[in-house]
Amino acid sequence: MFMISFALTSHFHHYVTPGKGKSTKEILKRIDYGGTLTLLISVAAALVFLSLKYNESLPWSNPSVIASITVTAVSFIAFLLVELYVAQEPVLAPALLKQKIPVLVGISNFLVATCNYSVNYFYPMWFQIVMSTSASTAGLHLVPNSISMSLGSVFAGYMMHRTGKYKMINMTFGWFPFIGASLVASLRRDSPAFLSWMGIAPLGFGNSVVLQTMIRQVGGVAVSAAIFQSKLDTELRRRITGPDANEMIIKIRHSSQLVATLPEDLQIIVRDSYEISLRGVFILSAASTLLAFLIPDRSLDERQKSVEDVAPPPPSIPRDLEATEVAGGSDVEDVQPPRSRHRPRLSVSQPADGGIDPASERDDYRSQTPQQMEQ
Numbered sequence: 001m002f003m004i005s006f007a008l009t010s011h012f013h014h015y016v017t018p019g020k021g022k023s024t025k026e027i028l029k030r031i032d033y034g035g036t037l038t039l040l041i042s043v044a045a046a047l048v049f050l051s052l053k054y055n056e057s058l059p060w061s062n063p064s065v066i067a068s069i070t071v072t073a074v075s076f077i078a079f080l081l082v083e084l085y086v087a088q089e090p091v092l093a094p095a096l097l098k099q100k101i102p103v104l105v106g107i108s109n110f111l112v113a114t115c116n117y118s119v120n121y122f123y124p125m126w127f128q129i130v131m132s133t134s135a136s137t138a139g140l141h142l143v144p145n146s147i148s149m150s151l152g153s154v155f156a157g158y159m160m161h162r163t164g165k166y167k168m169i170n171m172t173f174g175w176f177p178f179i180g181a182s183l184v185a186s187l188r189r190d191s192p193a194f195l196s197w198m199g200i201a202p203l204g205f206g207n208s209v210v211l212q213t214m215i216r217q218v219g220g221v222a223v224s225a226a227i228f229q230s231k232l233d234t235e236l237r238r239r240i241t242g243p244d245a246n247e248m249i250i251k252i253r254h255s256s257q258l259v260a261t262l263p264e265d266l267q268i269i270v271r272d273s274y275e276i277s278l279r280g281v282f283i284l285s286a287a288s289t290l291l292a293f294l295i296p297d298r299s300l301d302e303r304q305k306s307v308e309d310v311a312p313p314p315p316s317i318p319r320d321l322e323a324t325e326v327a328g329g330s331d332v333e334d335v336q337p338p339r340s341r342h343r344p345r346l347s348v349s350q351p352a353d354g355g356i357d358p359a360s361e362r363d364d365y366r367s368q369t370p371q372q373m374e375q
Contacts, residue, residue, distance in 0.1 A: 038079035111292035118224035145204035152208030176206025181286035235273035
């Protein structure tokens with residue numbers, strides 16, 4: 001599928017940006033190789049640390065755990081130093097970290113990713129292990145989420161195209177992911193079939209609507225998996241005891257298919273442990289999406305109020321242009337400042353210097369009335 005998509009895109013898509021381009025050598029010099037490499041090492045080492053510490057349950061004193069967390073810290077510090085003092089065009093512009101809105105939007109994106117990836121990854125596990133369904137049936141429970149995401153994207157695009165507004169859409173449908181994640185977290189073994197199939201639908205619909213009006217990580221699955229494995233290990237060790245308990249717990253944590261082969265009494269213990277652990281992940285997802293909904297809107301409202309407070313007063317009319325009294329009465333003429341011929345650059349078809357695109361200028365000229373043309 002990737003090769004087909006690549007071939008079709010390469011054959012039919014010919015995007016040309018007007019203006020003089022730079023050579024390949026100059027473009028390659030602008031790439032932030034140091035920042036990219038240090039960031040990649042930092043993220044990879046962090047994932048290795050989470051896997052070793054929580055999936056493998058290695059102690060903090062283990063050399064692999066110490067090495068991975070050390071590499072994570074050192075490479076992340078190196079990444080910051082490269083971005084601040086070395087890179088000409090850094091991957092992460094330091095100026096963005098000094099602004100409130102980009103930082104909060106980044107936090108919001110991480111929280112949304114944590115919710116989405118946690119639910120999509122662990123939701124089928126609930127049905128496969130806790131409810132003892134087949135893997136195909138467990139996967140089918142994600143179909144309502146996929147359909148609702150498609151419908152939500154179409155709905156958001158239609159509403160924004162028709163109204164030109166997005167804040168009210170955010171404020172209305174931003175609650176849907178929290179409602180969906182809360183319904184998923186409320187699942188029990190005796191929950192009705194409608195809830196188990198359609199409870200996830202508001203999550204997909206709300207996220208697709210909100211993400212059409214915002215911006216859209218690897219960390220979501222890693223964090224939720226670490227929490228799940230830690231909670232599962234605690235619950236299993238609290239319920240399973242004996243000389244071979246440690247080996248059995250490790251096998252259960254690393255192979256969910258082993259649960260169906262266990263004795264009946266042990267299956268009940270394991271399913272109870274999985275139920276409690278998965279519910280903790282779903283509660284984390286609900287809290288993450290709620291915070292992601294609350295953080296940006298409040299900060300953007302504060303930003304808008306501050307801009308309105310410092311907005312300059314309307315321009316005053318010079319005295320020599322003020323209307324004078326004439327015989328028979330005094331009429332006040334409306335004096336308007338001259339319209340600027342420069343417009344903001346809204347697309348790549350307009351010149352980079354902020355001038356007017358010839359095609360749009362001709363369209364404006366054709367739409368003028370004869371009286372306006374004479375003026």
